Amino acid sequence: MATRRDQRSEESRRLLVTAAAELFAEKGYRQTSFIDIADKAGISRGSIPWHFGNKLGLLEAVLDDQLDTVLATFAPAAAGRPGDLLDQVADFIRRPRTRLFITLLAEAVEADSPIRAHYARLHAALRQAVRARIPAVALPPGATPEGFTALLVGAVIGLHAQWRVAPEAVDLDAVHTTIRALLPADG
Template sequence: MAGKEAPMATRRAQTSRESRQLLIRAATELFAERGFRQTTFADIANRSGISRGSIPWHFGNKDGLLQAVIEELTVNMADLDSAAHDLADGLDRVRDQVRQPTMRLLITLVAEAVEPGSPVHAFYAQLHDTIRKWVAGWVAESDIPTGTSRADFVAVVVGAIIGLHQQWRVAPESVDLDRCFVALKAMSISGRDAT
């Protein structure tokens, strides 16, 4: 009897993990398309093919689901920091990451992030802080323009990254992402040589 229970428990756990991933994928797509507040449990259930009642079972509530979506996105972005050698390499990695469909989520949710009491506000603050740390690591050994603090230089580079991402998502026919990142690298590197 015990021998039969173990494979069944393993299969149930696997099914639970798969359901959770399907819900996260569906929520990511829908949050990116419609925004967090405009997406319902019914929308997510329809997109994922998983019952609506499974959402609170897995995540507690909609905020819990959003947190799971954000954690998944953060995990997927983790390689931006780990393998970059310098600012130019880091910017190349960011450009490649920005192209991922899931990154559209960042643009859709940014408007909600500035609203009072928004459940995504803290995420954006943490995301910006994380990206500033990555860029600071990429330029740690580099010269920066005289009279410019390292923190200010990093904040400007991060602002440019976020701005390019937003412009490209809104008007990809008008903004060439590759050329813009080449320009950003050139300005960042030549700007560091300025006196």
């Protein structure tokens, strides 16, 4: 049974992860300080190293939390139709905290990035979740389910980046309709 102290500690940890996720999405990892995070969370900045060791430990906790959110969001539904997945993707892109993935992507692609492995796990989980949702899709000759899945995940990541950079130039509803029209019919 959890003690009151354990509950407070877990609540502090959750508040710090939430505050850090929002600030990392807004300002980026490198531009966000312990002071920023502590102020937003309403918790002493000394709590960050106590819970996470350092700022990187906090970032890793944020990414793990977001990975859990992604996996829950794209868990296979009973219907398992590609259109249902596209609706989920469109909703996910519009969430304010989803900006975190684009904000941190530039840092993750650096060869020595401490978050590179987290992004590799995230992308693998996305491909796995998408692949599990499209088993009955009839692909054209020569196309593989793995290739189609990678293409679809890559398109979504690129679409998300374009929309975050120039939302006035990218009509997500029109793109959603176009992707749905281009998807192969269920086989």
